[in-house]
Amino acid sequence: MRILAVERSGLYYGSAVNLRNWIEHYVQAQNASVDVLLGESGEIEGHIKEAGANVTLIGLPGFLNRYGKKNIKGINGMFNALALFFYNFKCFFSVRKDYDVLVVNNYRSAVYYLLFLILIKLFSKSKIVIRFQISQTPVKIAFSLVKSIADKIIVHGTEGYCKREFGEDFEALDKVLCIPNPVNTEKYKFNEIKAQQIRRDLQIPKGAFVFLSVCYIEPRKGVIQLVESFKRANLKNCYLVHIGDHGSHQEYYDKVLASAGPNTLFLGKKSNVQDYYSCADVFVLNSAYEGMPYVIVEAMSSSLPIISTFSGSNVEVVTKDVGALIEYNDDAALIETLSYYAKHPDLCEKMGQKARDRVAALYSERVYFETLAEVY
Known part of the structure; x- marks a missing residue:
């Protein structure tokens, strides 16, 4: 062919x-x-x-x-x-x-x-x-x-x-x-060794709760709202880690940095992003709109619960047993959800396990290519 x-x-x-x-x-x-x-x-x-x-x-x-x-x-x-x-x-x-x-x-x-x-x-x-x-x-x-x-x-x-x-x-x-967009479930899975190594490299204290966001830093991704909400939540022993480039959005990036609190870390673009999912407890994507973001299924495959917005395919992918959906620009709901998850780490672990099971059943590359067989 x-x-x-x-x-x-x-x-x-x-x-x-x-x-x-x-x-x-x-x-x-x-x-x-x-x-x-x-x-x-x-x-x-x-x-x-x-x-x-x-x-x-x-x-x-x-x-x-x-x-x-x-x-x-x-x-x-x-x-x-x-x-x-x-x-x-x-x-x-x-x-x-x-x-x-x-x-x-x-x-x-x-x-x-x-x-x-x-x-x-x-x-x-x-x-x-x-x-x-x-x-x-x-x-x-x-x-x-x-x-x-x-x-x-x-x-x-x-x-x-x-x-x-x-x-x-x-x-x-x-x-x-x-x-639905697929994910390689063997590449994206929890790795305890990588989790400990990255937390040490980032100087995140043992036992700290980590929120992870992976996205391009631009206005439609709602990064300013996320970092401001995290700062206002004032959560003890909690960190927000962001991975992603800002490209031509320098002015917006400067505003994001100015809005961030001391426990917010900006790591830029990473080629080994799959390792960073392992260091987190919850994944957050605060976009104004999406189609079906890969980062959602990558995070779920890595056994992370999800906080995201009612946009695109998130409505079907992120069910109540694997995460929470909020309205874009609802800062109060975002603060409340961040706070709730940070106070219930055991629940987060259970939801993360269910998230991986859901991805394996519905959004794996095996399922994707079996469906594509009728096209090519």
């Missing part, structure tokens, strides 16, 4: 991590040949090469990879549309036309390569699969653009999330498949 995957961005998180994992699976388990058409150089390139894919870099004009409405307004929109038109033709004439499957990795890539997809649909026999990851209005716009082009649309999240986001379109189309 020959597969061509298309990815606009060079960043490595979210859908890019999933892309790398399924490339490795299909190269090793299915003996597939996988090529990746990449629109931007970056960290993702090394990861997908490591997974066994061949990479063709056809760089987008730099301004096309910037976020913001200014790219589609006025004269900027005209120039960008023209540049994108020629870029799509360049991609079409630069790749083979005999792939069995063409996979578009996320909704932004689907929009950027829309003309390329139309040309493939017209002049190739490749099966077109488009993957969606995140919950926001642009996803719905992209969905409406590509639903007639794609042979299969994969929405990464729970079925309840899919129905809430796409409504009648989801239920009416046989070509839509809803699959």
